[in-house]
Amino acid sequence: MGEPTEIQTSGTEQSARARRVGSVQSPSRPADGTVDGTDTLASGSTALRGPRTLRSRIGAQRRGPARPRLWFELALIGFSYWIYSLVRNAVPEQAAIAHQHATWIWQLEQNLGVAVERSVNNGINSVTWLIVGMNYYYATLHFIVTIAVLIWLYRSHPGRYAAGRTVLAVTTAIALVGFYFFPLAPPRMMPGFIDTVTAHHTWGSLASGAGASVSNQYAAMPSMHIGWSAWCGLTVFFLAERAWVRALGLLYPVFTLTVIIATANHFWMDAVGGALCLAIGFVVARFIYHRWAFQFPQVPASWQAGSSSQVPEQRPTPVGAGLRR
Template sequence: MAVPQTVTGEVGRGPRGVLGRLRRPRRPRLWFEILLIAVSYWTYSLIRNAVPEQKGKALGNADWIWRVEHALGVAVEQSVNHALNSVTWLIIGMNYYYATLHFVVTLGVLVWLYRWHPGRYAAARLALFATTGVALVGYYLFPLAPPRLMRGGHFVDTVMVHHTWGSMASGDLKHMSNQYAAMPSMHIGWSLWCGLTIFALASVPWARVLGLLYPATTLLVIVATANHFWLDAVGGVLCLAFGFTVARLWYGALPHALPRVVPNAVLCAD
């Protein structure tokens, strides 16, 4: 459990100049954060959906991933997909989980950090943004069809079969989103960011347990709904590792190791 700390005057006597001030933990400004998150997500969605879909290459990459997983002995996605699809109430719940919690929980953790851990907020947000940014490189370099779109994969598109809304790449919404931006999985990247943040900073044991369960459940959901391969999740983990590395290099510490509170007085220090 992280111990709450307060920034002292020592932080104010850190590296001087514009760069030094930018790298200090500081109190986030609500209007700026709302604008930044809105613009960043709009930009991310625009770039992600502007990446050429390259259907042939995406399907070929899916076949290659499937062969690699068979060689590694982890190609159980089809069994999971079929088994959970047979439990109607469960798979419908997973469809809605896939569609909503990806955004709701991530925004909720950002709000929680803003309110209760303002000194750590900027570093945690930077880790999330860097994770998301590097994922765009993956979408461009490695277009990948999800399992439900594979040729002869015999996967069940659970959103289509059960007539729920749960994927921007199914039904009438498929023309609004790049269907072949599956590697890396940002459902895993974001959920693991949420889970690790909660685990590191939550003060009650049950919340820390939920923090660990959230990315694990998300992994089951993305496979059960045939939206991702296991290896897409590995890609998401690697992106998150990159994001935390960027935050560590910029702020000199991982987000949870920074002071929890930044007094107003520090903002005026040189």
């Protein structure tokens, strides 16, 4: 009778031992689904470690973009502008449909009561010094200011550069799609409007005059003068420290809007299209980085410490609050 008792006792000890081992290998799970508040599982759950580590690294990269490299950024800007010019000038120049689209937009604006382009164009054209200055503004600042803001963003706000540059790149890419699928004749090609570059013999613009032969004249929708100037203006407004500089940032796209209408290079609707492209650019960058472009730290702490580790996750800062530092 003693032997069965011994066997029963051994079985009980084995069951207890199995329960103790199971309790070590299967720790309790809190309500959030993690194991003891960590992403690393105990022995026996190693198979889950790899995917979680990969997701953690991707998430860290999204939260903290890598430090921009000067040579790479210069090459990227040069290549992007080359592609932009190539595609913009290579799209089909369908004159008939481009003029038809211009007529549609002009009629739409007249129905909405906002068709003021012709009055502005004719009125400002009578002030020679003003319209000549606007011609040069249209031809030069579009590129100068955008490049200057990119350089300033790279040097003074490197932690925000990658996201900001992504916004600009996406905005431009969407504009190229618009150029291809919606050729549009600018107002200066319509009756009653004045081509101010030709009328005042100014230089520098590819929109009309001598430069017209090397540029697509029907790439007016959307207006990248508005898309790029609005990007510059918002970047300066949110990140500059001095109030007067921030004010200039907001005024820059307003001045640009006045210029593109006075010189008869764009309709109001072209400006709306450019602003819409910029809005999509911000949303796409938000999707990529999980944070709005200007919400990243000015210089991540890991960069200041000389560490190659990614920036730890931080609670997003409300737009406009504490962004300049």
